[in-house]
Amino acid sequence: MTNMGVFREEIIAWAAGDPGTTARQLADRARQLAARLPVRAVVLLEGPSDAAAVDALAASRGRDLAAEGVCVLPMGGAMSVGRFAALLGPTGLGLRLTGLCDEAERPFYARGLERAGAAQAKFFVCAADLEDELIRALGVTRVEGLVEAEGDLRALRTFLRQPAQRNRTPQRQLRRFLGTKKGRKIRYGRVLVEALPPDSVPAPLDDLLTSL
Numbered sequence: 001m002t003n004m005g006v007f008r009e010e011i012i013a014w015a016a017g018d019p020g021t022t023a024r025q026l027a028d029r030a031r032q033l034a035a036r037l038p039v040r041a042v043v044l045l046e047g048p049s050d051a052a053a054v055d056a057l058a059a060s061r062g063r064d065l066a067a068e069g070v071c072v073l074p075m076g077g078a079m080s081v082g083r084f085a086a087l088l089g090p091t092g093l094g095l096r097l098t099g100l101c102d103e104a105e106r107p108f109y110a111r112g113l114e115r116a117g118a119a120q121a122k123f124f125v126c127a128a129d130l131e132d133e134l135i136r137a138l139g140v141t142r143v144e145g146l147v148e149a150e151g152d153l154r155a156l157r158t159f160l161r162q163p164a165q166r167n168r169t170p171q172r173q174l175r176r177f178l179g180t181k182k183g184r185k186i187r188y189g190r191v192l193v194e195a196l197p198p199d200s201v202p203a204p205l206d207d208l209l210t211s212l
Contacts (some may be wrong), residue, residue, distance in 0.1 A: 004066035007033040008073050011042075015075075015083050027092075034093050040069035041212060042088050044081060044099035044123075048074045049178075050130050052189035053054035054100075057201065057209055060194065070212050078105045084110030097121040100204055102129050122211065124135060124204040131185065132176050133202035135194040138172045147174075147190055155181070 010033060033039075033106040043065075045051050051074045058065050065072055069142050075084050078101065087093050101109045101123045113119050126133050135143050159165065159177050170177070178185050193205075 003033070003037055004071055005035060007039060008071055009199045011073060011084070011087065012076075013069075014106055014122075016088055017082065023195050027087075030087075031093055034095065035056045037093055039071050041085075041096040041098060042073050043070045043208070043212070044088075045072065045074050045083055046078045046102075046129075047076065047185075048101070052186050053130055053134070053193045053205060054208065056190040056193035057205060058169070059195075059208070063209075071160065076120065078102070079154060081109050083117055085116035085121065087196065089116050089121065091112075091117045092164065096206065099123050100126060100130060100208060102126050105129075113151070114193055120159075124211075126202070126204045128175070130202070130205065131178050131188070131192075132171070132191075132206060133143035134196070135171050135174050137196060137200045137202050138192060140174060143174050143192065146188075146195055147177075150191060152184075178202035 007030065010026065010030045013021070014023070014030055017023070045054065051072050054072050056064070065132050073084070081101075084093055085097055094161075095117050097113075098121060103125055106123075106125055109123055110119070111167060113121050113123075138146075144153075144156070147153055153173060156174075156177055159180060160173060165173050165176070178188050194200075
């Protein structure tokens with residue numbers, strides 16, 4: 001695991017409350033790692049599929065975020081933003097915070113960041129979620145072609161025959177399909193981003209990377 005990976009795991013353990021280590025010990029280890037790397041910013045993301053997308057876009061532009069002192073950190077759910085902001089922001093390690101959030105969760109993020117003293121942190125907003133942004137940017141036909149290339153066309157056709165999918169738009173069907181199997185969203189977070197033309201990157205994702 002890279003040093004940035006170690007730092008990320010330390011922060012996740014700190015947020016979760018590792019029963020084998022005191023909060024002070026975890027905080028001290030994270031602080032030492034942040035200074036040694038050094039870490040200058042943390043990108044807070046809801047889950048690993050968002051992290052895969054951010055890493056894929058950075059790689060496509062020749063950037064190594066870890067080498068630049070940027071930690072891409074999936075929080076394991078949007079409800080954790082306040083906790084991570086408190087640990088990493090002005091009241092914790094004092095790092096710059098940024099990330100992505102969904103439109104429906106914007107008020108929750110605003111409250112969590114304010115409570116953590118990080119109200120100035122800039123988060124970029126996706127309409128429904130990042131998968132929705134990527135599907136709209138590529139178009140349904142192109143995404144279906146990528147699904148076929150990834151060997152998932154049969155699974156998609158089976159999914160589309162489900163009664164619950166009949167009244168959904170093709171875009172919503174694809175978005176739902178990506179979340180039907182463990183690990184699929186993570187894989188397609190990378191696949192969809194790598195397929196994007198340079199001028200078609202969704203604004204929230206493009207603006208996030210540009211800001212780093």
